[in-house]
Amino acid sequence: MYKIGMIGERDSVIGFMALGFAVHEAEDVETARTVLHTLAKDSEYAIIYIVENYAIALAEDIAKYKDLPTPAIICIPGKNGNTGYGLSQVKKAVERAVGADILFKE
Amino acid sequence: MADTYNVNPTRMELKKMKIRYANARRGHKLLKDKRDGLMKQFLETVRQNKELREKVEAALSGVYDSLAIAGAVSGPRVLEESLMLPKKQGNLDVRYRNVMSVTVPEFELEVIGKDAQDSYNYGLVFTSGELDASLAQMSSVMEDMIALAESEKTVQLLAQEIEKTRRRVNALEYIMIPKYLATIKSIKMKLDENDRGNTTRLMKVKDMMLKAQRESARSDEDEEEEGA
Numbered sequence: 180m181y182k183i184g185m186i187g188e189r190d191s192v193i194g195f196m197a198l199g200f201a202v203h204e205a206e207d208v209e210t211a212r213t214v215l216h217t218l219a220k221d222s223e224y225a226i227i228y229i230v231e232n233y234a235i236a237l238a239e240d241i242a243k244y245k246d247l248p249t250p251a252i253i254c255i256p257g258k259n260g261n262t263g264y265g266l267s268q269v270k271k272a273v274e275r276a277v278g279a280d281i282l283f284k285e
Numbered sequence: 286m287a288d289t290y291n292v293n294p295t296r297m298e299l300k301k302m303k304i305r306y307a308n309a310r311r312g313h314k315l316l317k318d319k320r321d322g323l324m325k326q327f328l329e330t331v332r333q334n335k336e337l338r339e340k341v342e343a344a345l346s347g348v349y350d351s352l353a354i355a356g357a358v359s360g361p362r363v364l365e366e367s368l369m370l371p372k373k374q375g376n377l378d379v380r381y382r383n384v385m386s387v388t389v390p391e392f393e394l395e396v397i398g399k400d401a402q403d404s405y406n407y408g409l410v411f412t413s414g415e416l417d418a419s420l421a422q423m424s425s426v427m428e429d430m431i432a433l434a435e436s437e438k439t440v441q442l443l444a445q446e447i448e449k450t451r452r453r454v455n456a457l458e459y460i461m462i463p464k465y466l467a468t469i470k471s472i473k474m475k476l477d478e479n480d481r482g483n484t485t486r487l488m489k490v491k492d493m494m495l496k497a498q499r500e501s502a503r504s505d506e507d508e509e510e511e512g513a
Contacts, residue, residue: 181377183431194352196368197420198427225379225392226434246445248388249379251438255430258349261342269334269440276327276444278451282335 184218184250186211187230191257200228208236215240218250225249230257231264289468294475302472306465313457320450322385327443334436341433344426351419358413367416377431387446389439394431 185192185200192202203218205211211233218224227250234241234254241252254265273282292298356364378393 181379183377190353190356191349193365193368194348194419194423198423225377225390226431228430228434245441248381248390248438248442251390251392251434253430253434253437256342256345258353261346265338265342266335269331269338269437272440272444273331276324276447282331 181225182223184224184227186214187257191230212237212240219244227252228255231262232257235264288464289471294472299472302465302469309457309461316450316454319385320454323443323447326384330436330439334440337433337436341429348419348422351415355413355416355419358415387442389442392431392435
């Protein structure tokens with residue numbers, strides 16, 4: 180049985196408590212970094228959601244876990260609104276695989 | 286001309302090179318097929334991923350809005366107290382699937398709790414209706430969030446594998462195979478040149494021998510004439 184982790188500032192993540200996610204509050208980037216690594220090394224966590232502004236700051240740390248099947252580290256928009264970082268990551272993956280952006284060209 | 290491998294121009298090496306060239310051709314074809322297969326899977330997943338992400342992001346911003354209102358109405362203390370102890374628990378099951386030799390996870394969520402439909406883990410006396418609404422929204426977005434995690438991870442893993450395969454295909458196609466061909470050609474030319482050299486040498490030697498024979502025959506005749 181696996182857990183779902185959630186990292187973010189209090190106001191963004193508090194609601195997910197009710198869904199049974201393992202919520203870890205982090206008020207600054209450094210705390211978020213330590214929490215992220217603890218959760219990612221713990222094999223109990225299969226999915227870790229991280230709020231966008233931390234995901235941007237911790238992009239290098241997240242990249243370390245990108246090529247492993249688990250945990251899936253997924254960024255979601257926080258309470259401050261959507262920055263489009265999540266979609267830009269998808270775009271990046273397409274560029275990495277295909278060599279050109281064929282999905283989002285507009 | 287392309288680079289060649291540094292080998293001795295012998296028949297042995299020529300044979301070895303031909304075998305390696307055949308293997309490279311076969312490997313190239315297989316890897317190319319693998320790349321195409323991966324690409325097909327990837328494009329399907331990535332489209333799905335994009336849709337899911339747009340959906341989840343839109344839904345979440347709605348959730349945050351209604352949670353903010355709920356917090357404003359009932360106060361942050363009450364909000365936290367009421368959310369602290371979830372009544373239902375999501376149990377996540379992970380299985381692994383093999384897509385063209387890439388291991389991708391599959392997440393399955395099983396909700397356990399008294400009543401899966403009822404996500405209100407608090408008494409209704411002290412909380413506001415806004416909280417109920419935002420919780421309902423949240424539990425509806427949860428399934429999509431899990432699906433998003435699955436497809437996004439799959440996209441990342443496939444992208445990595447495609448990149449790797451593409452590099453291998455290109456290395457074979459543009460470096461290894463031309464190099465093998467050039468090496469085979471140069472060995473063949475050297476062997477042929479040796480052959481020609483051999484033939485001319487033989488012809489020359491034969492000429493010299495014939496000449497020597499003829500000369501000795503002539504000198505014999507001369508001696509006989511002198512003797513007579």
